[in-house]
Amino acid sequence: MTRQFSTVGVVGLGTMGAGIAEVLARTGLTVVAVDVDEEGLTRGRGHLDHSTSRAVAKGKLDEAARTGLLGRISYATSLDALADVDLVIEAVPERMDLKARVFAELDRICRPEVVFASNTSSLSITEIGVHTGRPGKVVGMHFFNPAPVLKLVEVVRTVVTEPDVVTDVVAFAESLGKSPVVIGDRAGFIANALLFGYLNHAVRMYESRYATREDLDAAMRYGCGYPMGPLALLDLIGLDTAYEILDTMYHQSRNRLHAPAPLLKQMITAGLLGRKSGRGFYTYDGPDSPNVV
Numbered sequence: 251m252t253r254q255f256s257t258v259g260v261v262g263l264g265t266m267g268a269g270i271a272e273v274l275a276r277t278g279l280t281v282v283a284v285d286v287d288e289e290g291l292t293r294g295r296g297h298l299d300h301s302t303s304r305a306v307a308k309g310k311l312d313e314a315a316r317t318g319l320l321g322r323i324s325y326a327t328s329l330d331a332l333a334d335v336d337l338v339i340e341a342v343p344e345r346m347d348l349k350a351r352v353f354a355e356l357d358r359i360c361r362p363e364v365v366f367a368s369n370t371s372s373l374s375i376t377e378i379g380v381h382t383g384r385p386g387k388v389v390g391m392h393f394f395n396p397a398p399v400l401k402l403v404e405v406v407r408t409v410v411t412e413p414d415v416v417t418d419v420v421a422f423a424e425s426l427g428k429s430p431v432v433i434g435d436r437a438g439f440i441a442n443a444l445l446f447g448y449l450n451h452a453v454r455m456y457e458s459r460y461a462t463r464e465d466l467d468a469a470m471r472y473g474c475g476y477p478m479g480p481l482a483l484l485d486l487i488g489l490d491t492a493y494e495i496l497d498t499m500y501h502q503s504r505n506r507l508h509a510p511a512p513l514l515k516q517m518i519t520a521g522l523l524g525r526k527s528g529r530g531f532y533t534y535d536g537p538d539s540p541n542v543v
């Protein structure tokens with residue numbers, strides 16, 4: 251790795267951003283975490299507190315290491331706090347207008363050699379790149395939920411990403427203990443392109459009353475060895491996020507496999523977003539609880 255990414259900015263402290271900040275700080279890096287307002291920062295801190303206390307309870311982290319980890323993360327509500335970072339990883343909601351605005355502003359604030367990575371799951375990295383004056387230094391760095399646990403990082407290169415930027419980001423992901431793969435800029439990259447057709451199909455089976463949610467999930471856990479069934483996994487991902495990913499892939503490919511099941515939209519409209527709202531296909535009585543009420 252030629253570039254040293256010692257101080258990393260994370261923009262957006264939702265589930266993914268907070269998980270990414272934890273992975274970075276656990277590796278000993280200095281993290282500057284930015285969210286739009288104090289409420290966003292409080293929510294992000296809550297994710298980090300919860301996740302690191304669980305690690306302590308499980309004996310994977312001692313209190314001193316936890317204090318050290320959390321102490322390496324500073325918080326801000328302005329992107330100006332990222333003036334001195336070596337790398338930015340963006341994890342704001344999946345809207346191109348929002349990401350374009352964030353990156354255009356970062357382009358003004360950060361040094362010209364700073365690498366910009368987006369954790370987008372399905373939006374075009376090429377399009378994000380053209381909103382900056384440095385499209386050669388823009389890549390995708392797509393983590394998987396829960397980021398502190400899952401090892402995959404999809405490193406997305408565009409036709410203009412400089413090859414040494416890709417090499418350095420791959421080496422960086424490895425230094426975080428991750429297993430990176432490199433892929434071109436296509437909606438869904440590798441994992442989501444394969445996964446979401448399956449998840450969508452499960453929703454269609456459920457909405458046509460083909461099988462109960464428990465039986466659908468049990469079939470894939472006990473028959474195929476998946477750690478979670480598809481409906482429980484959709485609750486973990488967030489139904490709104492899943493809908494956006496499917497919709498983007500459908501608009502790009504017109505493959506019916508990715509046409510979002512109507513039930514997804516209805517559940518989102520009713521506020522059933524999965525774990526983060528307390529109810530999705532299942533009902534949750536805490537952030538970790540898989541309890542069906």
Ligand code: 3HC
Pocket residue numbers: 301304305308310370371393394395396397398399400442477478483487491
């Ligand atoms: N944060 C930190 N650590 C967590 C965690 C979280 N949110 N959730 C679970 N863990 C840790 C636990 O502490 C535990 O660690 P240990 O084994 O060292 O003690 C380990 O993960 C296993 O957790 P549990 O024993 O509580 O429960 P499970 O064995 O059921 O594992 C799971 C939970 C890791 C979530 C597992 O069920 C799993 O891998 N599920 C599939 C998740 C998946 O497919 N994610 C990809 C979604 S797609 C995506 O992210 C792309 C995006 O673009 C949408």
